[in-house]
Amino acid sequence: MSKRKKGTRTIHVPGHEKYTRRESQPDSFFHKNPSWRFQFMDKEEWPPVNNISDIVKKLCEYEKMTWAVIDGASKSGKGSRNHYVPVIDMCKRARVRLEQLNLTYDEYYSIALTGKSRLWGILESGIFHILWYDPYHEVCPSVKRHT
Numbered sequence: 001m002s003k004r005k006k007g008t009r010t011i012h013v014p015g016h017e018k019y020t021r022r023e024s025q026p027d028s029f030f031h032k033n034p035s036w037r038f039q040f041m042d043k044e045e046w047p048p049v050n051n052i053s054d055i056v057k058k059l060c061e062y063e064k065m066t067w068a069v070i071d072g073a074s075k076s077g078k079g080s081r082n083h084y085v086p087v088i089d090m091c092k093r094a095r096v097r098l099e100q101l102n103l104t105y106d107e108y109y110s111i112a113l114t115g116k117s118r119l120w121g122i123l124e125s126g127i128f129h130i131l132w133y134d135p136y137h138e139v140c141p142s143v144k145r146h147t
Contacts, residue, residue, distance in 0.1 A: 029067055029125050029126030030066065030067040030068040030071065030126075031066055031067070031068060032066060032067060032126045033063055033064070033065065033066060033067075033126075034062055034063060034065075034067060034070065034126060034127075034128055035126060035127045035128070036059060036127070036128055036130060037127055037128070037129045037130065038129075038130055039129060040101075040103070040121065040122060040129045040130070040131050041130050041131060041132075042097065042101060042131055042132055045097055045132055046132060046133055047133060047135060049133060049135075054113070054114075055113060055119070055133070058113045058114075062111070067123075067126055070082050070111070071083065081112035082109070082110065082111045082112055083109070083110060084107040084108070084109055084110075084123070085107060085108055085109070085110050085140050086106065086107045087105070087106060087107060087108070089140050090108070090139055090140050091138060091139055091140065091141065094120075094132075094139045094140075103122070103131075105122060108120055108121065108122060108131065109121055109122065109123035109128065110134075110139070110140065111128065116135065116136055116137040117133070117134065117135045117136070117137070118133075118134040118137060118139065119132070119133060119134070120132040120133075120134055120139055
């Protein structure tokens with residue numbers, strides 16, 4: 001008996017030959033390079049950016065990577081600085097604003113630009129829909145251990 005490849009299934013339609021159909025993998029975009037969209041950008045909550053070219057430069061660096069590399073990018077081996085964050089972990093101001101914008105996702109994606117600054121948005125099918133620029137890591141403040 002032959003083994004099926006992960007993500008495939010054999011379908012039999014009466015009167016036709018059996019054939020194997022490749023099923024879509026929900027995380028298949030992790031092997032692709034990122035794309036950026038600005039359609040959800042919250043212009044009311046987007047703070048002034050001193051040097052937009054720094055953000056563009058960082059996004060250009062990320063474009064050379066796949067989502068798998070971006071999602072696994074860690075600083076000193078302590079875990080990924082780019083990751084999904086459940087809404088419940090976000091600050092109250094962010095949760096209220098998401099409600100005002102009628103954005104009802106369970107989690108949002110955070111991309112590190114520098115030590116503190118982040119871009120927040122919605123990651124769908126390899127496209128990062130930029131929502132907020134968070135220069136001081138306030139949307140989801142880090143909780144220091146043992147403090």
